[in-house]
Amino acid sequence: MKGTMRAAVFEAVKKISIKEVPIPQINDDQVLIKVEYTGICGTDWSIYTGKYSAENLPMIAGHEFSGTVAEAGANVIGLKVGDRVTADINIGCGHCYYCKKGETLLCPEFKQLGIHMDGTFAEYVAASWKLCHHIPENMSLLQGAFIEPTSCVIHSLKAMNFPVGSSVAILGSGLGSLHAAAAKTRGAAPVMVIGRNRDRLRIAEEMGADITICLEDYPDPVARVKELTGGRGADCVVEAVGNPKTYEQAMEMLRPGGVLAAFGICGPDDILPLKMADFVLSEKKISSSCAGYGEDWTDSITLLSNGRIKPEPLFSKIMPLERLEEALIMLQENRDLIKIFISPIAGTKEQDL
Ligand SMILES: [Zn+2]
Ligand SMILES: [Zn+2]
Known part of the structure; x- marks a missing residue:
């Protein structure tokens, strides 16, 4: 997809700019996902304050997300435009000792979407189709954005x-x-x-x-x-x-x-x-344990979609992308807030959950 999108770029320590950036261009093995919600995580605060991943700035953070497929590469199987998805954020090199053992999190080249590379505080994100998970019909897109923390x-x-x-x-x-x-x-x-x-x-x-x-x-x-x-x-x-x-x-x-x-x-x-x-x-x-990956995501979806884990009491608010920085600070100052979801969809209003 050509054109630009709105994104929250973490420019430097304690500096976020909302600006127009190019829409990520996908390769044949990727899908472009239109982001619906991204939950704010403690890691986002650590990136904002420079305690973590400072060497990767400027970067679009955001990793606990849900959305719909907007475009699919030529090699993509089982995903089509409009499908509701999230994606495993953990990316290994695929060929080292750890990756071969299925221990992706320990790969020396290990990277996470939205933590070490551009993520989902934006209108679109690109992800490998193999890392995508369908969000079942009976799960909301808010629950979909909670699959990642549950997998951890x-x-x-x-x-x-x-x-x-x-x-x-x-x-x-x-x-x-x-x-x-x-x-x-x-x-x-x-x-x-x-x-x-x-x-x-x-x-x-x-x-x-x-x-x-x-x-x-x-x-x-x-x-x-x-x-x-x-x-x-x-x-x-x-x-x-x-x-x-x-x-x-x-x-x-x-x-x-x-x-x-x-x-x-x-x-x-x-x-x-x-x-x-x-x-x-x-x-x-x-x-x-440092994250959830692979089958932890499948198991997270199973437990959430069957109501074994009901996460709604943890959901505090929805806020628009433009107010991400304010939301990050609110989470630090008001301990009654637990999970705030950021939406890049135009016209999103602050909403208590
Ligand atoms: Zn997180
Ligand atoms: Zn590896």
């Missing part, structure tokens, strides 16, 4: 690999609520979510948490989790904050033999102090 949580859930009836404590009440919903699909009980904001904890309960622990009531969440688990600690703990202090608490509230899912991203120099003798003798395990 599912990836972390699979890495923990816990049996039915395991207790799971989750530190963090943003995406932590999504971890709670996912843990329930695997038969976890009880699922405990720890956070500070009471509104967020109410949402965690709506999403499936059996018990919420408000830090105002329980300044020592380690003691509280132990109290709720016969003094042992939880079978699994998810750190979904990204803070060395909460990582320490996570290790302490984990029972011997349990698994810590490392999900929250800390600063590059942050360290988790481990007493090695205690770590060895306790047989605690740490499973880290």
Whole structure:
């Protein structure tokens, strides 16, 4: 497709311009997708503030998206103009040791759409047809834009690999609520979510948490989790904050033999102090996960389209592309907001969800 499109270009640290740029030109193996919604993620804030991917600026960020196929390359199979889609954002080189093993996320050439290359805070985006996923009829395009974060949580859930009836404590009440919903699909009980904001904890309960622990009531969440688990600690703990202090608490509230899912991203120099003798003798395990890819996307669609994960309580607002920068700042200042969706469709008005 020829012509220009409106895009939010992250020009430099804390500088976004809404401007006309050329519509991406697709090759024979790509589709052009007309973007409908893009959810704002913590990663977008990190790019905006220069904490992450600064070397790739100027760039159009945005990676949690849904849209419709606007144009399909000559080699594309199974996708036609008008189809509702999203695309796996994880791109490996395809021929290294990791890619051959199906471990795309570990590829030395690994890139993510909207994080290391132009993404979806724009009217159009190009994507390889092989990475596209149809959004089922019974899913809304807002849910479609939530397939990516759900795939990340599912990836972390699979890495923990816990049996039915395991207790799971989750530190963090943003995406932590999504971890709670996912843990329930695997038969976890009880699922405990720890956070500070009471509104967020109410949402965690709506999403499936059996018990919420408000830090105002329980300044020592380690003691509280132990109290709720016969003094042992939880079978699994998810750190979904990204803070060395909460990582320490996570290790302490984990029972011997349990698994810590490392999900929250800390600063590059942050360290988790481990007493090695205690770590060895306790047989605690740490499973880290950095994104969802491949089958995690299929599984995310399955759980969302069958209503096993109902994400709507996390949806806060829709805002027009022109107000992206304002929306990014709002998310930092107002902790009641969790997920804001940006739409580039002309005439989009701010709407509470
Ligand atoms: Zn994201
Ligand atoms: Zn590779």
